[in-house]
Amino acid sequence: MNTESRLEKVLAAGHFAVTAECGPPKGSDVSVLERKAAHLLGRVDAVNVTDNQTAIVRMSSIAACSILKGMGIEPVVQMVTRDRNRIALQSDLFGAYALGLRNVLCLTGDHHSFGNQKAAIGVFDLDSIQLVRTVRDMRDHGTIIDGEAIQGAPRMFIGAAENPFADPIAWRVTRLAKKVAAGADFIQTQCVFNINRFEEFMLQARNAGLTDKVSILAGVTPLKSAGMARYMATKVAGMDIPEELLKRIAGVPKEKQAEEGIKIAVETIQRVREISGVAGIHLMAIEWEEKVPEILEVAGLAQRPQV
Amino acid sequence: MIVAERKSIAEIRNLVDRYTSILVVGCDSCVAECAAGGHRETQLLAAALKLSFQKDRKSPVISEACLDRQCVDDFIEGIAHQVPEHEAILSLGCGAGVQALARVYTTTPIIPALDTLFIGETEMRGVWQENCLGCGQCKLGYFGAVCPVTRCSKKLMNGPCGGSKDGRCEVSPEIRCGWQMIIERLTALGELDRLAEYVPPVDWSRSHSGGPRRVVREDQKP
Ligand code: SF4
Numbered sequence: 224m225n226t227e228s229r230l231e232k233v234l235a236a237g238h239f240a241v242t243a244e245c246g247p248p249k250g251s252d253v254s255v256l257e258r259k260a261a262h263l264l265g266r267v268d269a270v271n272v273t274d275n276q277t278a279i280v281r282m283s284s285i286a287a288c289s290i291l292k293g294m295g296i297e298p299v300v301q302m303v304t305r306d307r308n309r310i311a312l313q314s315d316l317f318g319a320y321a322l323g324l325r326n327v328l329c330l331t332g333d334h335h336s337f338g339n340q341k342a343a344i345g346v347f348d349l350d351s352i353q354l355v356r357t358v359r360d361m362r363d364h365g366t367i368i369d370g371e372a373i374q375g376a377p378r379m380f381i382g383a384a385e386n387p388f389a390d391p392i393a394w395r396v397t398r399l400a401k402k403v404a405a406g407a408d409f410i411q412t413q414c415v416f417n418i419n420r421f422e423e424f425m426l427q428a429r430n431a432g433l434t435d436k437v438s439i440l441a442g443v444t445p446l447k448s449a450g451m452a453r454y455m456a457t458k459v460a461g462m463d464i465p466e467e468l469l470k471r472i473a474g475v476p477k478e479k480q481a482e483e484g485i486k487i488a489v490e491t492i493q494r495v496r497e498i499s500g501v502a503g504i505h506l507m508a509i510e511w512e513e514k515v516p517e518i519l520e521v522a523g524l525a526q527r528p529q530v
Numbered sequence: 531m532i533v534a535e536r537k538s539i540a541e542i543r544n545l546v547d548r549y550t551s552i553l554v555v556g557c558d559s560c561v562a563e564c565a566a567g568g569h570r571e572t573q574l575l576a577a578a579l580k581l582s583f584q585k586d587r588k589s590p591v592i593s594e595a596c597l598d599r600q601c602v603d604d605f606i607e608g609i610a611h612q613v614p615e616h617e618a619i620l621s622l623g624c625g626a627g628v629q630a631l632a633r634v635y636t637t638t639p640i641i642p643a644l645d646t647l648f649i650g651e652t653e654m655r656g657v658w659q660e661n662c663l664g665c666g667q668c669k670l671g672y673f674g675a676v677c678p679v680t681r682c683s684k685k686l687m688n689g690p691c692g693g694s695k696d697g698r699c700e701v702s703p704e705i706r707c708g709w710q711m712i713i714e715r716l717t718a719l720g721e722l723d724r725l726a727e728y729v730p731p732v733d734w735s736r737s738h739s740g741g742p743r744r745v746v747r748e749d750q751k752p
């Protein structure tokens with residue numbers, strides 16, 4: 224075991240892991256966060272807190288993670304390189320660890336042109352792979368970028384994201400391999416809707432020997448409505464929702480669409496579980512955290528392992 | 531070359547309204563190539579300004595000149611005789627040209643007429659593409675002569691982000707994904723292996739991050 228992460232223990236013990244996502248509030252209202260997180264408490268192995276997702280200003284991920292930890296939830300700090308340079312990122316890693324946070328997901332982040340501060344400067348001092356390597360070097364070598372030694376190295380369980388559905392398709396597994404080589408311990412993928420393409424990606428990952436080195440958690444997002452599905456398919460970067468799925472959810476009456484969306488999510492979970500090399504799921508119920516218990520119940524994942 | 535676009539007449543008017551005599555000075559280098567500040571554009575701007583002033587029943591003196599290069603002292607001196615006759619210079623040079631004029635003509639206000647945009651190329655007539663950010667340590671040799679610093683919206687060094695779709699960048703369908711171009715070109719050249727290695731964080735100290743840069747070459751000095 225490399226770290227004190229609960230998520231690492233769950234995965235190391237060979238359990239099918241379940242992580243969820245919690246978007247922090249657009250402001251300092253702790254009660255909003257607590258309400259959302261309450262739905263996840265005891266239901267999942269770890270909860271990711273997004274870092275100004277889609278470049279919308281929100282409560283900082285580290286602060287929100289610290290609050291979740293206080294509630295008894297195992298948090299995963301998401302860190303994007305869009306907004307902070309290497310000085311700030313490394314400093315925040317020290318701080319996050321000092322607050323008891325043990326998991327970090329290293330991302331580049333959506334471009335700020337998507338968000339509500341379009342006039343901002345994009346930092347992009349590091350890319351996500353360089354951030355992975357930075358966290359790894361802190362943990363395994365006790366150094367920061369350029370090799371200086373530090374007092375009390377953060378020992379993080381290191382995650383990265385991968386989008387099996389983005390282009391150029393042939394490059395996706397190469398990029399995964401680069402992330403693994405840089406030090407990623409676990410991968411949370413983009414939401415899986417196109418299961419065929421995901422299977423293909425997993426096959427390539429297995430062939431490249433990557434599934435032995437890294438735990439891949441398949442991203443799952445329940446669709447709330449046909450409108451949301453259409454929006455995600457056309458407006459959200461890197462999303463691949465097959466036409467037949469869009470038709471399926473649009474084909475049921477409006478008041479039944481949420482139910483259908485959950486049904487699709489459960490089916491997706493069941494199918495990805497069958498794919499060899501998938502170590503767990505990452506359930507991103509966007510502004511719908513209250514549905515997580517129900518989805519896990521139906522999917523047969525309600526019981527979380529004691530580790 | 532440097533690519534620029536002309537500011538709106540309204541903004542220019544706002545900046546020059548206080549003067550009664552204005553020397554409009556073009557530059558026949560980069561900004562002529564991008565049809566923003568050359569000979570022709572200087573004439574057009576002077577005419578447009580006159581018209582705009584006329585509408586407000588104003589008639590400041592507006593004269594024209596065009597330098598071969600507005601960012602080189604030897605050429606800048608070419609307007610030395612006209613400068614004292616005017617209260618201000620309206621420059622159609624790039625940002626460097628404007629500041630070079632200000633360094634030489636210390637007591638004359640120099641107003642920019644252009645928005646300087648980027649270092650780029652003329653891809654075809656009427657289309658200019660940004661492709662270099664002057665990072666100070668050219669990496670093109672590793673990336674199939676496609677610049678990841680400039681052509682990738684996130685300056686990624688280790689491959690495309692998850693937003694690349696159909697060769698387009700997540701920022702806009704108008705933007706080609708730089709990483710798609712890098713991969714395509716290296717594939718065509720049979721040099722894709724160049725991308726397998728981890729690329730460490732960029733040393734930005736040679737870029738503008740290290741402060742404004744200056745090159746001094748003793749062998750070139752007079
Ligand atoms: S690597 Fe640097 S110098 Fe070379 S083209 Fe890109 S920005 Fe310009």
Ligand code: SF4
Nearest residue numbers: 682691699700707708
């Ligand atoms: S889509 Fe391509 S160009 Fe745009 S940020 Fe991602 S990798 Fe860079």
